[in-house]
Amino acid sequence: MFKHILLPTDGTELSRAAVESGFAMAKGIDAKVTVLHVGTPFHVFAADSAALTDTRGEYEGHMKAKGAEIAGAVEAEAKKKGVNCRSAFVVSEQPYEAIIKTARDEGCDLILMASHGRKGVKGLLLGSETQKVLTHSSIPVLVYR
Amino acid sequence: MYKHILIPTDGSPTADKAVEGGIEFARDAKARVTLFTAVPEYQPPSEAQIMSRHLVVPLWEYERTSRDKAEAILEPAAARVRAAGVPCDTSYAESDHPYRAIIESAENRGCDLILMSSHGRTGLSEFWYGSEAREVLTHSRIPTLVYR
Numbered sequence: 001m002f003k004h005i006l007l008p009t010d011g012t013e014l015s016r017a018a019v020e021s022g023f024a025m026a027k028g029i030d031a032k033v034t035v036l037h038v039g040t041p042f043h044v045f046a047a048d049s050a051a052l053t054d055t056r057g058e059y060e061g062h063m064k065a066k067g068a069e070i071a072g073a074v075e076a077e078a079k080k081k082g083v084n085c086r087s088a089f090v091v092s093e094q095p096y097e098a099i100i101k102t103a104r105d106e107g108c109d110l111i112l113m114a115s116h117g118r119k120g121v122k123g124l125l126l127g128s129e130t131q132k133v134l135t136h137s138s139i140p141v142l143v144y145r
Numbered sequence: 146m147y148k149h150i151l152i153p154t155d156g157s158p159t160a161d162k163a164v165e166g167g168i169e170f171a172r173d174a175k176a177r178v179t180l181f182t183a184v185p186e187y188q189p190p191s192e193a194q195i196m197s198r199h200l201v202v203p204l205w206e207y208e209r210t211s212r213d214k215a216e217a218i219l220e221p222a223a224a225r226v227r228a229a230g231v232p233c234d235t236s237y238a239e240s241d242h243p244y245r246a247i248i249e250s251a252e253n254r255g256c257d258l259i260l261m262s263s264h265g266r267t268g269l270s271e272f273w274y275g276s277e278a279r280e281v282l283t284h285s286r287i288p289t290l291v292y293r
Binding site: 001021027028030110115126134137140141144145 | 146147166169170172173174175258263282283285286287288289290291292293
């Protein structure tokens with residue numbers, strides 16, 4: 001059935017929990033896992049403090065380091081759980097597009113993601129990226145909460 | 146991991162696809178399945194209907210036909226689930242808000258996953274996910290797998 005699960009994460013607590021549940025699920029049904037982190041490109045005008053004070057080069061360095069940090073933590077966790085896991089890092093303006101594209105390119109048959117991410121306004125009942133992935137994906141989506 | 150999956154269906158071909166996917170997933174995950182459907186609530190006859198001697202369906206009759214309708218949707222699907230060697234039971238509710246009935250039923254039965262099709266009978270196919278799937282996603286506290 002599901003043989004390859006894509007787990008997009010932005011490093012927030014809920015998305016970490018989603019990744020963990022994804023590992024448990026993958027182990028149960030003997031599937032492999034790709035964990036994806038999507039970075040935001042550099043903007044001249046930005047509200048993100050790192051993007052405000054850094055030059056483009058520094059910002060990209062920071063972003064890659066953060067991506068590597070998330071990937072490293074995830075892979076260590078996967079190893080501990082005995083799950084076949086690979087991590088990917090993509091820079092994209094539209095995380096949902098990157099998520100769907102990666103799922104398609106990697107041949108994933110399920111996307112498992114948290115109901116809310118970093119930008120989640122708590123009052124919103126479903127996160128914006130999750131909603132966009134749900135709208136545009138042709139692959140089944142499991143929304144974790 | 147997921148041990149008890151609620152699969153809501155309205156008997157439409159798109160919902161059927163979710164049932165098929167659910168069967169495979171449940172078999173892999175060694176989970177059991179509860180098939181669920183919601184049928185419309187009884188509408189008490191309006192005064193105008195009574196005054197005009199419009200044919201009034203009594204509640205008990207309505208409930209009987211509801212049960213038959215639900216069974217007609219659930220039983221063929223349940224037979225397919227059982228044929229695949231997956232333990233399965235069925236449940237239905239009279240509700241004008243299927244998403245509420247779906248969530249309530251999942252919670253009451255201790256389901257740990259809701260697996261449903263992106264569209265049911267009323268979904269416009271241009272929109273990715275149908276109104277019930279959207280409502281369930283919005284209100285459910287249980288992880289929900291939306292099947293395309």
